[in-house]
Amino acid sequence: MDQITPLLGGMSPAKFMRDYWQKKPLLIRQAILGVQSPIERSKLFALAESEDVESRLIVKTDGAAKKSKKAGADAGWRMSHGPMNRRSLPAMSQPGWTLLVQGLDLHVPAAYELLQQFRFVPDARLDDLMISYATDGGGVGPHYDSYDVFLLQVHGQRRWRIGPLKDASLQADVPLKILTHFVPEQDLVLEPGDMLYLPPRWAHDGIAQGECMTCSVGFRVPEKTDLAREVLLRLVEGLECPEVPDLYKDPEQPATVTPGQIPAALQEFALAAVMKALKDPSALHSALGEVLSEPKPRVWFQAGEPLPDGVGVRLDPRTRMVYDDKRVFANGESWVAAGKDARQLRLLADRRALSASDVARVSPALRELLDQWTE
Ligand code: SIN
Numbered sequence: 523m524d525q526i527t528p529l530l531g532g533m534s535p536a537k538f539m540r541d542y543w544q545k546k547p548l549l550i551r552q553a554i555l556g557v558q559s560p561i562e563r564s565k566l567f568a569l570a571e572s573e574d575v576e577s578r579l580i581v582k583t584d585g586a587a588k589k590s591k592k593a594g595a596d597a598g599w600r601m602s603h604g605p606m607n608r609r610s611l612p613a614m615s616q617p618g619w620t621l622l623v624q625g626l627d628l629h630v631p632a633a634y635e636l637l638q639q640f641r642f643v644p645d646a647r648l649d650d651l652m653i654s655y656a657t658d659g660g661g662v663g664p665h666y667d668s669y670d671v672f673l674l675q676v677h678g679q680r681r682w683r684i685g686p687l688k689d690a691s692l693q694a695d696v697p698l699k700i701l702t703h704f705v706p707e708q709d710l711v712l713e714p715g716d717m718l719y720l721p722p723r724w725a726h727d728g729i730a731q732g733e734c735m736t737c738s739v740g741f742r743v744p745e746k747t748d749l750a751r752e753v754l755l756r757l758v759e760g761l762e763c764p765e766v767p768d769l770y771k772d773p774e775q776p777a778t779v780t781p782g783q784i785p786a787a788l789q790e791f792a793l794a795a796v797m798k799a800l801k802d803p804s805a806l807h808s809a810l811g812e813v814l815s816e817p818k819p820r821v822w823f824q825a826g827e828p829l830p831d832g833v834g835v836r837l838d839p840r841t842r843m844v845y846d847d848k849r850v851f852a853n854g855e856s857w858v859a860a861g862k863d864a865r866q867l868r869l870l871a872d873r874r875a876l877s878a879s880d881v882a883r884v885s886p887a888l889r890e891l892l893d894q895w896t897e
């Protein structure tokens with residue numbers, strides 16, 4: 523983590539995290555020398571035809587462009603969601619459109635490999651690799667995102683105008699989140715291999731200069747209330763009644779002339795029950811790990827073969843695996859792990875692979891678990 527890397531402009535991941543992450547933008551010229559798009563144009567269009575792939579087409583519209591001239595705005599926009607037929611895409615000669623494909627790392631090994639370079643950030647925060655293809659003038663308009671992003675230019679040029687977000691108000695009547703008052707402070711043209719890091723809520727507008735492809739490494743930012751809801755749901759699922767039921771008792775209940783009123787003692791009983799469930803850090807951590815390792819929405823796994831002898835294992839690109847000091851979590855499930863097995867499982871989560879010699883040395887219990895997982 524203290525080694526300098528061209529990916530971060532000759533900075534170490536440790537320094538980048540300390541000085542830039544969530545703090546200020548960074549332009550890195552030639553972050554990846556001789557970069558190539560992880561997918562070629564025709565294959566990207568084919569991918570956008572699939573039900574399993576999340577894609578969007580954004581077109582700057584002519585009519586609205588005329589209208590906007592009158593209104594003094596930028597341009598008009600049309601957005602459609604995939605899956606989309608190749609034939610439903612505008613002509614390559616038509617300027618001002620862009621196709622965005624989310625989660626490319628789940629479908630394309632080269633994109634998955636590219637994403638691995640950003641694992642100096644915890645997996646619980648790393649989201650996916652999105653790619654955009656644009657014809658000349660294409661883009662998604664001036665906007666801000668709520669998450670950090672690395673924008674890596676992989677083909678052609680894109681002009682980025684960026685600035686701190688001073689006014690978050692959005693244009694009405696457009697299908698995209700477009701800022702009403704965008705005040706750029708910097709104007710940058712990115713060539714293939716160049717990369718721009720932006721912290722959350724930093725205004726930006728990227729416009730393709732000629733045919734252009736840009737990869738976005740995006741991050742997950744849990745929202746407090748959302749996370750609470752998800753963790754609580756998991757926590758509730760995991761609650762088990764004790765063998766001897768802990769029943770409400772009210773020997774002190776007097777006769778009442780207000781039978782509709784909820785007894786205060788019952789309110790206290792409920793509060794104590796909820797607090798007890800919440801006070802168990804182990805259950806809470808378990809629920810959190812399960813939530814964080816939940817696979818992405820369109821992910822499905824086919825049944826596999828049992829693990830043959832003498833081989834190593836690697837995690838499928840779609841598998842999410844994380845751990846804490848007591849458990850490991852994979853694809854929304856948790857296992858308590860201790861000792862040597864825990865060390866091997868943590869290694870598997872960190873490296874996303876175990877060598878054949880590592881696998882040969884695991885305990886029978888862990889071997890059984892690996893067999894289960896591969897199947
Ligand atoms: C794009 O690649 O066109 C959009 C990426 C972004 O602004 O987040």
Ligand code: CO
Nearest residue numbers: 665666667726
């Ligand atoms: Co953005």
